[in-house]
Amino acid sequence: MSADYVLETQNLIKEFKGFTAVDDVSLKIQRGHIHALIGPNGAGKTTVFNLLTKFLTPTSGRILYNGHDITSLQSAAIARKGVVRSFQISAVFPHLSVLENVRIALQRKEGNSFHFWKSEKVLDKLNDRAVELLESVGLGNFAGAKTVDLSYGHKRALEIATTLALEPELMLLDEPTQGMGHEDVDVVADLIKKVSKDRTILMVEHNLHVVSKLADQITVLQRGAILTEGDYETVSADPRVQEAYLGV
Ligand code: ADP
Numbered sequence: 001m002s003a004d005y006v007l008e009t010q011n012l013i014k015e016f017k018g019f020t021a022v023d024d025v026s027l028k029i030q031r032g033h034i035h036a037l038i039g040p041n042g043a044g045k046t047t048v049f050n051l052l053t054k055f056l057t058p059t060s061g062r063i064l065y066n067g068h069d070i071t072s073l074q075s076a077a078i079a080r081k082g083v084v085r086s087f088q089i090s091a092v093f094p095h096l097s098v099l100e101n102v103r104i105a106l107q108r109k110e111g112n113s114f115h116f117w118k119s120e121k122v123l124d125k126l127n128d129r130a131v132e133l134l135e136s137v138g139l140g141n142f143a144g145a146k147t148v149d150l151s152y153g154h155k156r157a158l159e160i161a162t163t164l165a166l167e168p169e170l171m172l173l174d175e176p177t178q179g180m181g182h183e184d185v186d187v188v189a190d191l192i193k194k195v196s197k198d199r200t201i202l203m204v205e206h207n208l209h210v211v212s213k214l215a216d217q218i219t220v221l222q223r224g225a226i227l228t229e230g231d232y233e234t235v236s237a238d239p240r241v242q243e244a245y246l247g248v
Pocket residue numbers: 016019020021039040041042043044045046047048
């Protein structure tokens with residue numbers, strides 16, 4: 001284990017009733033990188049994410065975070081250690097304001113979900129931090145807006161803000177640009193680039209334009225196993241990757 005890797009999986013396997021969805025996957029996520037996990041539908045990307053966050057238990061294999069074995073930890077403990085998946089806490093409350101949603105995420109970080117216990121001073125501090133986070137994701141002008149009224153791109157930015165509230169060292173993004181038009185895709189891609197300055201990001205992303213723009217390293221999965229790895233140029237030139245995407 002090198003200190004360069006924030007997360008490693010060693011021979012990770014997940015079987016569902018004899019079907020191997022994740023087949024001996026050994027990943028190395030380099031600190032500070034944006035690492036993309038790509039591959040055709042059914043390749044096992046979501047299952048890998050579910051294993052990393054303990055939504056699923058591996059059949060065998062190990063997960064190391066900063067060199068420590070976290071395979072047996074539960075989801076909440078993994079998140080507390082700094083591995084945070086965006087949608088985990090993006091169950092944003094649609095009828096609360098944008099600011100309130102970030103404040104709730106900040107309180108969750110402190111392990112206390114009830115703000116009526118808190119002194120005014122503590123609440124002021126939470127508020128200031130929430131405003132700061134909103135500004136950092138370009139939502140400074142939307143603090144008072146109802147979450148339900150945000151555009152799709154802005155909702156994603158809010159999800160990223162609520163994820164940042166948990167101060168992740170490794171942020172897992174699950175198809176961050178899914179279902180977006182070109183403009184929102186570019187805004188969210190720029191935002192990911194920006195937040196990656198202070199942390200490592202592992203993302204599942206279908207949009208290869210986004211992958212080419214953001215990813216330092218790419219792992220291609222096919223039928224549960226790693227097909228190849230490398231930067232965008234290397235991976236996209238690999239005929240096996242082209243075949244996998246054509247479903248041949
Ligand atoms: P991807 O995210 O790359 O599209 P998934 O990880 O969702 O792929 O799925 C990989 C394979 O595992 C698929 O064939 C899928 O049908 C299967 N699979 C995923 N979850 C389950 C489950 N809970 N039970 C049985 N099979 C599953």
